[in-house]
Amino acid sequence: MSTNLPSEFAPLEPLVEAWALPTQNARQAQRRSSSTETLQKFYDAVVPLLPKILAHVDQFPLGELPPESLRLSYISLALAEVAPHIELYRGDPNVPHSFDEERFIAVHGEQTG
Amino acid sequence: MNSVSNHRWAEKYPHLGQGPIAAAPFVSEDHYRREIARVFKTSWLYVAREEEIAEPGSYKVKRLAFADSSVITMRGKDGVVRGFYNVCSHRGNSVVTETGEETFGHSKAAVLSCRFHGWVYGADGALRQVPEEERFYACFDRRENGLTRVATEVWAGFVFVNLAPEPEQNLHDYLGDYGVHMGAYPYGDLTHSYKYHTTLDCNWKIAHDAFAEAYHVSTIHAGSFPDVFSTGLSDVQLFGPHRTCGVCLNMNMAPKPVAAIAQKHARGSLVAKGEGAMLPPSINPSGRADFAFEMSVAFPNLLLHISEGIWFTHQFWPLAHDKTLWEGKYYVRAPTTNSERWALEHAQLLQRNAWLEDTQTMENTHRAIASGAKRFINLQDEEILIRHAHHVIAQMMGAAAE
Numbered sequence: 001m002s003t004n005l006p007s008e009f010a011p012l013e014p015l016v017e018a019w020a021l022p023t024q025n026a027r028q029a030q031r032r033s034s035s036t037e038t039l040q041k042f043y044d045a046v047v048p049l050l051p052k053i054l055a056h057v058d059q060f061p062l063g064e065l066p067p068e069s070l071r072l073s074y075i076s077l078a079l080a081e082v083a084p085h086i087e088l089y090r091g092d093p094n095v096p097h098s099f100d101e102e103r104f105i106a107v108h109g110e111q112t113g
Numbered sequence: 114m115n116s117v118s119n120h121r122w123a124e125k126y127p128h129l130g131q132g133p134i135a136a137a138p139f140v141s142e143d144h145y146r147r148e149i150a151r152v153f154k155t156s157w158l159y160v161a162r163e164e165e166i167a168e169p170g171s172y173k174v175k176r177l178a179f180a181d182s183s184v185i186t187m188r189g190k191d192g193v194v195r196g197f198y199n200v201c202s203h204r205g206n207s208v209v210t211e212t213g214e215e216t217f218g219h220s221k222a223a224v225l226s227c228r229f230h231g232w233v234y235g236a237d238g239a240l241r242q243v244p245e246e247e248r249f250y251a252c253f254d255r256r257e258n259g260l261t262r263v264a265t266e267v268w269a270g271f272v273f274v275n276l277a278p279e280p281e282q283n284l285h286d287y288l289g290d291y292g293v294h295m296g297a298y299p300y301g302d303l304t305h306s307y308k309y310h311t312t313l314d315c316n317w318k319i320a321h322d323a324f325a326e327a328y329h330v331s332t333i334h335a336g337s338f339p340d341v342f343s344t345g346l347s348d349v350q351l352f353g354p355h356r357t358c359g360v361c362l363n364m365n366m367a368p369k370p371v372a373a374i375a376q377k378h379a380r381g382s383l384v385a386k387g388e389g390a391m392l393p394p395s396i397n398p399s400g401r402a403d404f405a406f407e408m409s410v411a412f413p414n415l416l417l418h419i420s421e422g423i424w425f426t427h428q429f430w431p432l433a434h435d436k437t438l439w440e441g442k443y444y445v446r447a448p449t450t451n452s453e454r455w456a457l458e459h460a461q462l463l464q465r466n467a468w469l470e471d472t473q474t475m476e477n478t479h480r481a482i483a484s485g486a487k488r489f490i491n492l493q494d495e496e497i498l499i500r501h502a503h504h505v506i507a508q509m510m511g512a513a514a515e
Binding site for chain 2: 047051057058060062063077083084088089096097098099104106107113
């Protein structure tokens with residue numbers, strides 16, 4: 001699989017394989033199986049570029065991203081999944097004091113996007 | 114604020130009393146059986162949104178396990194939504210093959226045909242066609258073998274059914290002033306949804322009660338909604354068996370970096386101040402500046418929350434005295450740009466995490482109460498909605514016993 005991103009985001013290409021995941025379920029599973037250190041590294045790499053990423057994806061109509069930009073968009077969605085764990089849960093890969101995430105079914109969990 | 118009584122809701126609604134609440138109804142199998150008969154089989158129950166069956170010929174099947182039933186709600190070519198038991202008149206097979214708790218489908222011709230032997234029903238429930246009809250006997254009358262009707266009515270785009278053969282009230286009268294209070298919100302404009310469900314090993318009332326107060330915000334949501342200080346309820350109003358209040362929160366903390374960017378791009382989070390004029394004038398009549406959202410309960414099992422740009426429901430479907438299907442459905446305006454889409458993902462995931470925090474207590478509570486160690490539970494004044502819920506149920510059960 002290609003790991004290309006739009007050229008100005010090339011520094012994020014090492015993150016594509018692990019984090020450019022098309023579904024909420026996949027991004028959630030990736031977050032849960034990552035270490036605190038991995039989550040922190042991902043967060044630190046993506047957050048500074050987030051405003052640029054959002055400006056980039058807005059050059060295209062909703063849901064009509066070319067492959068490179070779509071991969072970039074998936075990385076930003078993975079950040080939405082990861083950010084609370086860094087910003088609020090002290091790096092815990094799970095939601096602290098929570099119900100079993102495995103048993104909590106997202107109806108939209110397998111939808112792409 | 115010294116003038117506000119610590120017992121203001123008990124003073125407003127003295128008939129609810131102030132005493133402890135019996136614990137047995139949470140765990141008693143006998144109580145559960147009577148509750149199903151007296152409450153769930155006689156009340157109007159929300160089963161579908163109109164948008165889910167928007168087109169003529171569209172249908173949704175909802176399982177109602179407490180009644181060993183599934184109900185089809187279907188829109189006819191005349192635009193009317195009708196409800197039927199999902200049972201074929203031939204030999205009792207499911208007319209629509211269900212794929213889970215909720216099954217969706219569409220028929221261009223607005224008919225339903227049973228896969229077993231091909232019996233065809235119209236959206237009005239009439240039995241239209243029976244293959245080899247001539248081999249049935251003279252006593253068989255197609256006109257008397259339509260689908261079994263379930264009372265079905267719509268309020269504000271919410272499709273309700275009532276399993277009583279002759280409901281005591283129509284839906285409009287059943288909802289009464291609650292329907293007026295909550296009805297003017299633009300639910301149908303905010304249709305972009307995120308839906309979750311799980312089966313909890315607890316009584317449905319334990320799940321209901323855990324969501325029906327804001328006392329828990331500073332403890333249970335210390336993770337996902339930190340420094341969101343609950344300042345109590347506002348404008349508690351009881352409407353017959355239904356209830357509502359404003360939930361007021363002080364959001365003391367500046368949002369973290371990613372949360373701040375998300376809040377700039379879309380209105381999707383309850384713990385961010387919402388600007389706009391979406392809420393009907395009936396909401397937040399005291400005009401409190403710390404008002405965050407309206408939390409209401411359409412009896413028995415629909416929690417309906419509305420806020421600027423967001424609405425969501427919780428439903429608690431009894432499966433057994435110690436088993437409940439919980440459904441959480443979160444609705445926002447559909448995004449128009451890719452960045453809005455991203456911001457909604459962030460807001461919605463934080464809400465999911467808060468729901469994961471909410472659901473964490475429920476099975477523990479059930480297990481603990483089932484021990485029999487406590488005969489009562491205690492409620493403070495800001496837990497008035499829970500007190501009202503138990504009062505209404507006890508009243509219905511008592512009235513039924515007379």
